[in-house]
Amino acid sequence: MKQxxxxxxxxVDGRKWTGGVxxxxxxxxxxxxxxxxxxxxxxxxxYSLVAMGLGLLxxxxxxxxxGQGAFFxxxxxxxxxxxxxxxxxxxxxxxxxxxxxxxxxxxLGKPLLSVPGYKVGFVTIGFSWLFHEFISRLEMLGGxxxxxxxxxxxxxxxxxxxxxxxxxxxxxxxxxxxxLNQNFVKSKxxxxxxxxxxxxxxxxxxxxxxxxDTGKLKTKIFTIAGVYAGIAGSxxxxxxxxxxxxxxxxWASILMLLMIIIGGVxxxxxxxxxxxxxxxxxxxxxxxLGSKAPMGLQYLIFGFIVTLILLFFPTxxxxxxxxxxxxxKGDIPFSLPMQKGFDDKTKQPTPPDR
Amino acid sequence: MTKQNSQxxxxxxKLTKYFGxxxxxxxxxxxxxxxxxxxxxxxxxxxxxxxxxxxTGVFPPTKGTIWFNSKRIDRFPQARVNxxxxxxxxxxxxxxxxxxxxxxxxxxxxxxxxxxxxEMMTRLGRSKKQESQAMDHSMEKLAxxxxxxxxxxxPFNLSAKEQKxxxxxxxxxxxxxxxxxxxxxxxxxxxxxxxLSSFIFTLREKGMTIIFIEHRMExxxxxxxxxxVLNFGQKIADxxxxxxxxxxxxxxxxxxxxxxxx
Numbered sequence: 001m002k003q004x005x006x007x008x009x010x011x012v013d014g015r016k017w018t019g020g021v022x023x024x025x026x027x028x029x030x031x032x033x034x035x036x037x038x039x040x041x042x043x044x045x046x047y048s049l050v051a052m053g054l055g056l057l058x059x060x061x062x063x064x065x066x067g068q069g070a071f072f073x074x075x076x077x078x079x080x081x082x083x084x085x086x087x088x089x090x091x092x093x094x095x096x097x098x099x100x101x102x103x104x105x106x107x108l109g110k111p112l113l114s115v116p117g118y119k120v121g122f123v124t125i126g127f128s129w130l131f132h133e134f135i136s137r138l139e140m141l142g143g144x145x146x147x148x149x150x151x152x153x154x155x156x157x158x159x160x161x162x163x164x165x166x167x168x169x170x171x172x173x174x175x176x177x178x179x180l181n182q183n184f185v186k187s188k189x190x191x192x193x194x195x196x197x198x199x200x201x202x203x204x205x206x207x208x209x210x211x212x213d214t215g216k217l218k219t220k221i222f223t224i225a226g227v228y229a230g231i232a233g234s235x236x237x238x239x240x241x242x243x244x245x246x247x248x249x250x251w252a253s254i255l256m257l258l259m260i261i262i263g264g265v266x267x268x269x270x271x272x273x274x275x276x277x278x279x280x281x282x283x284x285x286x287x288x289l290g291s292k293a294p295m296g297l298q299y300l301i302f303g304f305i306v307t308l309i310l311l312f313f314p315t316x317x318x319x320x321x322x323x324x325x326x327x328x329k330g331d332i333p334f335s336l337p338m339q340k341g342f343d344d345k346t347k348q349p350t351p352p353d354r
Numbered sequence: 355m356t357k358q359n360s361q362x363x364x365x366x367x368k369l370t371k372y373f374g375x376x377x378x379x380x381x382x383x384x385x386x387x388x389x390x391x392x393x394x395x396x397x398x399x400x401x402x403x404x405x406x407x408x409x410t411g412v413f414p415p416t417k418g419t420i421w422f423n424s425k426r427i428d429r430f431p432q433a434r435v436n437x438x439x440x441x442x443x444x445x446x447x448x449x450x451x452x453x454x455x456x457x458x459x460x461x462x463x464x465x466x467x468x469x470x471x472x473e474m475m476t477r478l479g480r481s482k483k484q485e486s487q488a489m490d491h492s493m494e495k496l497a498x499x500x501x502x503x504x505x506x507x508x509p510f511n512l513s514a515k516e517q518k519x520x521x522x523x524x525x526x527x528x529x530x531x532x533x534x535x536x537x538x539x540x541x542x543x544x545x546x547x548x549x550l551s552s553f554i555f556t557l558r559e560k561g562m563t564i565i566f567i568e569h570r571m572e573x574x575x576x577x578x579x580x581x582x583v584l585n586f587g588q589k590i591a592d593x594x595x596x597x598x599x600x601x602x603x604x605x606x607x608x609x610x611x612x613x614x615x616x
Contacts, residue, residue: 180475187474187481188460188488194452195461201452208432209410209442210462211528220471 008328026171030164038163040283044275045170046235051260051271052174052181053228059265060185060193061221062204063113066253067124070131071101071226073248075233077135080243084149090238091153097234098227105226109219128253136245146244150237166239173235174272177228181268184224193217200266262309264316273317281305361424363388363532363563364409364440369418371401371408371587378404379415380587386532389558392565393574396584397607402567403445405584406534410442411435422532441525442534445567447517449509455520456505459492462527495523499553514541518550526557533557535566539573551577575599583607 030038050072058064075097082093108127115123136144152161153169160166184190194200196207196214204214237243255278263274285298313320362385371379379401386392394402408415409422411432420428427435450458465487473479496502499519501512509517518538525533535554539547547570554564554577568574574581574595581598583591585607591598598604 183477184475188463188469188484189471189474191453191457192461195450195458197452202450203448205412205432206444206448206450207461209412209436209444210524211433211436211464212461213431213433224471224475 005328005330009330023175027168030167035163037283038167040279042163042167042170042239044272044279045167045174046232046239047256047259047279048272048275049174049177049232049235050229050256051263051274052177052268053225053271054256054260055263055265055268055270056181056184056221056228057225058260059267059270060190060197061113061218062197062199063120063218063222064257065112065124065222065225066121066250066257067112067127067131068225068229068256069248069250069253070128071105071229072233072236072252072256073131073135073245074104075101075230076237076243076248077141077233078230079234080147080150080237081141083151083238084147090151090234094231094234094238098230101230101233102223102227106219106223109222109226110215113218113222114215125250125253128250132245132249135248142244144245146242148242150241150243152241153238170235170239173231177231178268178272185268189217189220193221258306260316262306262316264313264318264320264322266315267318267322270316270318277309277317360388362386362421363390363423365421366405366409367419367421369405369408369420370416371404371413372416378587379408379418381418382584382587382589384582384589384592386563386565388531388563389561390563390579391554391558391577392563392580392582393578394565394567394582394584395569395574399586400584401587402584403536404587406442406536406565406567409435410440410534436528436530439529439531440534441528441530441532443518443521443525443536443538445536445540447521449517449520449524451509453508454505455501455507455509455512456489456492456496458509458520459495459523459527460488462524463488463491463495464527464529465491492523492527495526496520498526499523515546515550518542519553522553530562532563532565535564537567537569539568539570544572547573 029041033041050068054065054068078100079090079093079097082088082096083090088096112123112127113120135141141147152159152166154160160169192207192212195202196204196212196217198204208214233248236247259274259278260270261274262277263270263272267273281302282298285301289298289301309317315323364384364386366382366384369379369382370377382401382405394405396402407413408428409420411427411430411434415428418428419426422435422438422440425438427438427440430438450461453461465484467480467484467487469479469481469484473481474484493502493505496505499522501516501519501523504512504516509520512520522533522535522538538550538554542550551573554566557564578595581591581593581595582589583598583601583604585603590603590607591601593601
């Protein structure tokens, strides 16, 4: 095992190329998989953006939300309305979506997050429900049948209307927000968020005693998650060019939560991995069972697989990978159980300062 | 220490706290003067930690007022109380075990440059300056308590004494004027208590006022300018250490138990 650990360390020490390899892989991916899977890739990236924001909220603010589907919908409907009804440039519409979703999250954040414990789930689910009912009855935007005529993104007269072209737009935006996410986690605010997270070894009481306004910090993170969902919604609207209330239901909020829990709430990669696993599983089941199989059966098997994933990887896939990485690096002995928690460093002795 | 020429730093008037039917603090009145070292003693359940919790804003008092630097603070939330210059440690330390030693201090560091959320997320503008200032400030505080060489370890890698010092360093990073220490000598050896006592004097020389809850009599009698004794949520004595030892109410309530123990 020691030799394995040493070999792994050699690979890890020279891993500066990892990011480059991943980027090259993502750039050539549409050419490797063909047109239909590219549609899935676009959706994976869009949903991963929402899941990424949700990951910050759960993993760093210690709060969960079942209202992200509503913020996703707000982003989509604002962008769609501005583009289809007022003819506003899609890029500007996207900025407006982000600003409005962020502002709404900021305003709603304090009252929503002040609800103690698990009850916040009921409050946010109520918000999601309210939004869905509102857009289903909004005749101005087609009610339950929705509306069309939303423009694709374009730059200097070039319209991104093919799947693979749109894929690159979404990829650039997701990479950008991925980096912003990482910066946040490493920043003083990220550390303060960790300090107040009682689930991983922080203490909200102690955090407040050293001047950290935990309510304000949670609202900030909720706002970030709202902006992420708003941008994702806008990307969705300009990709689909038609909107109706179905993708913004309470069910959508539950799926987004599921994606980040499968991926791992404590990792920036969690959102991307979770969305990829969700859409991958869905497609795989459709392929295996055939399109004529009842939807109930597909959901049954999907639910079973998700249960198994969460049973064996309770900290999500990235949580598992992180623990494996720590073991292979030799920071933690292999003899310790894998499923205990996300971050071993908080639970187990580390080697002497090197 | 400087009673003659100054206003009290902290004034507590008729402070009362009920938890349901239990009266945890009963009309407590006290004045704390700048640069004083005051110890609070009392049997278990006397209301010592409740008093700290009330002053630091963990929960609001049922009745009574708290004034700090002539400002009424009894309805302020914890973070705002800390911003005004009151810091505290906890009996069970409550270190952030998911952060390294230096990060424990960074999160509370008061640096001069304040970067906004967007600056931090984009790493533009003042964010890098804030980071470096927070790091320098934190390392300075760690050096003050002698933990600078252990900055990158995690709190559970430290000894009991070092963990207590880290809790103090975390408070010092907030640049407090008044520091509450909740049982700082618990679990320490006599030699370590002597070191801690001299460290408390160093803090006082830097202009800080220190109030500490303690059970170890050698420390209480050794460094306190004044001793406040609580029993059943009431202040029963407030005097210099030499006289406290002869106070009848104190002897009745507290000291006999100590003697019986020893």
